[in-house]
Amino acid sequence: MKKWSEVALGVVTSIGGFLEVGSIATAAQGGAEFGFQLAWVLLLGIASLAFLMEMTGRLAAVSGRTYVDLLRERFGVRFFLIPLVAVFTVSLLVLSAEIGGVSIALQMATGMAFRWWALPVTFIAWLLLWRGTFGVVEQGTAILGLVAISFAIAALKLHPQWTSLGAAFIPSLPSHDRARYWYLAVSILGASITPYLYLFYSSGAIEDKWTIEYLGVNRVTALLGNMFGGVLVISALVIAALVFAPRHIHVDRYEQLALLLTSPLGRAGFVLFLGTLCITCFGTTLEIALALAYLLAQGFGWSWSENLKPDKDARFSAAYSVLLLVAATPVLLGMDALALTNISMVLTAASLPVTVVPLLVLMNDGDTLRRHVNGWISNVALIVIAVLSVVLLFAALPFQIAGGG
Amino acid sequence: MRGLSLVHDVLDAQLVDRNEEKIGRVDGLLLEVRDGEPLRVATILIGGAVRAERIGPWMTWLRRTVRRMARQPDERVSRIPFSAVRRVADTVQLDVDGERLESGHLERWLAARIIGRVPGGSEERT
Numbered sequence: 001m002k003k004w005s006e007v008a009l010g011v012v013t014s015i016g017g018f019l020e021v022g023s024i025a026t027a028a029q030g031g032a033e034f035g036f037q038l039a040w041v042l043l044l045g046i047a048s049l050a051f052l053m054e055m056t057g058r059l060a061a062v063s064g065r066t067y068v069d070l071l072r073e074r075f076g077v078r079f080f081l082i083p084l085v086a087v088f089t090v091s092l093l094v095l096s097a098e099i100g101g102v103s104i105a106l107q108m109a110t111g112m113a114f115r116w117w118a119l120p121v122t123f124i125a126w127l128l129l130w131r132g133t134f135g136v137v138e139q140g141t142a143i144l145g146l147v148a149i150s151f152a153i154a155a156l157k158l159h160p161q162w163t164s165l166g167a168a169f170i171p172s173l174p175s176h177d178r179a180r181y182w183y184l185a186v187s188i189l190g191a192s193i194t195p196y197l198y199l200f201y202s203s204g205a206i207e208d209k210w211t212i213e214y215l216g217v218n219r220v221t222a223l224l225g226n227m228f229g230g231v232l233v234i235s236a237l238v239i240a241a242l243v244f245a246p247r248h249i250h251v252d253r254y255e256q257l258a259l260l261l262t263s264p265l266g267r268a269g270f271v272l273f274l275g276t277l278c279i280t281c282f283g284t285t286l287e288i289a290l291a292l293a294y295l296l297a298q299g300f301g302w303s304w305s306e307n308l309k310p311d312k313d314a315r316f317s318a319a320y321s322v323l324l325l326v327a328a329t330p331v332l333l334g335m336d337a338l339a340l341t342n343i344s345m346v347l348t349a350a351s352l353p354v355t356v357v358p359l360l361v362l363m364n365d366g367d368t369l370r371r372h373v374n375g376w377i378s379n380v381a382l383i384v385i386a387v388l389s390v391v392l393l394f395a396a397l398p399f400q401i402a403g404g405g
Numbered sequence: 406m407r408g409l410s411l412v413h414d415v416l417d418a419q420l421v422d423r424n425e426e427k428i429g430r431v432d433g434l435l436l437e438v439r440d441g442e443p444l445r446v447a448t449i450l451i452g453g454a455v456r457a458e459r460i461g462p463w464m465t466w467l468r469r470t471v472r473r474m475a476r477q478p479d480e481r482v483s484r485i486p487f488s489a490v491r492r493v494a495d496t497v498q499l500d501v502d503g504e505r506l507e508s509g510h511l512e513r514w515l516a517a518r519i520i521g522r523v524p525g526g527s528e529e530r531t
Binding site for chain 2 (some may be wrong): 063064065069072073074076077078080081130131132133136300301302303304306307308309310311312314315317318
């Protein structure tokens with residue numbers, strides 16, 4: 001039954017999808033400005049990510065190979081350059097936003113300006129990656145991430161109207177500020193469905209030595225992991241809708257987010273919020289730093305594993321070390337963390353097609369997946385996600401201009 | 406006889422050496438041209454310069470410029486005879502020692518000069 005402890009991989013991945021700084025911030029902004037109305041966008045993000053995780057996990061379990069590995073081999077270096085540059089750039093930006101998220105949480109806890117936290121936070125993240133095995137990083141983040149359950153408790157304590165929340169899962173148009181509404185919808189999707197998540201997940205499946213016997217585990221992991229993250233991010237939206245919206249509070253500073261849990265949970269809520277922000281952003285920092293190193297190592301055929309001695313995969317280890325430092329720089333320079341978050345979420349949304357569309361080809365490749373190729377449900381889902389991703393690509397910039405800020 | 410597609414099965418495939426260590430990818434393939442003899446696949450190429458050529462002249466130019474600025478003008482490309490291929494499957498195994506390949510220069514340099522010298526760099530993880 002040891003197999004089932006693999007659910008940790010799904011939980012970690014979904015923390016990176018739904019509970020890091022980007023998702024908490026965009027869901028709270030959505031709730032504050034439009035009440036429950038944007039809940040359907042979250043549901044769409046949760047379902048999309050669950051499908052993408054299941055597929056890249058299945059790919060890894062059946063073929064013993066990661067998504068990036070197959071992307072380079074099947075599509076050739078010329079095409080590979082496009083997802084490589086797009087995912088690399090966007091993920092590096094998000095990595096900065098996450099380091100910013102941890103630093104902001106520490107600033108709120110201590111009063112010391114967030115820029116001073118950038119280097120200590122980055123150093124601890126690096127040290128964990130340098131010394132810890134994949135299992136330590138994975139299980140540690142999953143267990144500590146449970147603190148985020150405080151969001152669900154807070155949401156329940158506020159007694160939301162279940163019927164109006166349920167109704168919000170059906171898409172609807174806003175009565176005011178349409179541009180802002182769609183801008184937030186794009187940001188929420190960008191914050192939830194991020195390429196580094198499934199790069200990390202499929203590499204994690206290889207690190208954890210998944211085989212074809214793990215197909216069931218993979219399905220349950222993708223589902224449970226996303227339910228965990230999904231319920232909690234919906235809670236964040238619900239809380240913002242019930243605490244911020246009636247008071248007409250617009251979230252334009254991170255400090256305001258801390259009020260999310262103080263209203264329903266009091267002083268303890270403040271501590272729990274900071275703990276959640278700190279841990280989930282830190283976990284996501286580890287996740288993205290690894291995902292970036294996996295991307296480069298697998299794309300260029302370097303030796304890679306978070307379980308080897310660092311000098312046995314020197315380029316891989318050097319990659320996450322240098323990239324962590326690069327990502328810490330904007331935070332160190334005191335860049336506005338919320339602005340950084342919003343920009344990187346919109347760009348992430350725009351970068352989706354280059355990784356989602358090739359997946360459609362790979363998931364139907366009988367040479368690789370044999371009889372485990374996509375069935376019609378997965379294919380319909382993937383086509384919907386692909387179309388959605390192309391819409392996001394073209395919508396991201398106009399909505400950023402019309403509804404951002 | 407079973408056909409092997411050079412583009413589908415060999416080009417861009419993960420390369421491993423005789424110890425199953427990952428040593429890069431098949432960045433390029435060369436045909437051997439000799440008078441009076443049929444063409445044959447002769448060489449596997451590994452290296453950034455080969456990749457850059459396949460991407461386009463602009464990438465070759467970009468690479469050269471960056472390398473000049475970094476004062477690293479030498480291109481380190483490995484040329485391995487196709488006869489060293491032992492197996493073509495998910496990975497392509499070569500009967501070579503990865504430690505001696507020119508294209509592994511950066512890996513060895515980083516391991517010896519930087520990564521291995523940082524505390525914990527050559528120790529088992531916990």
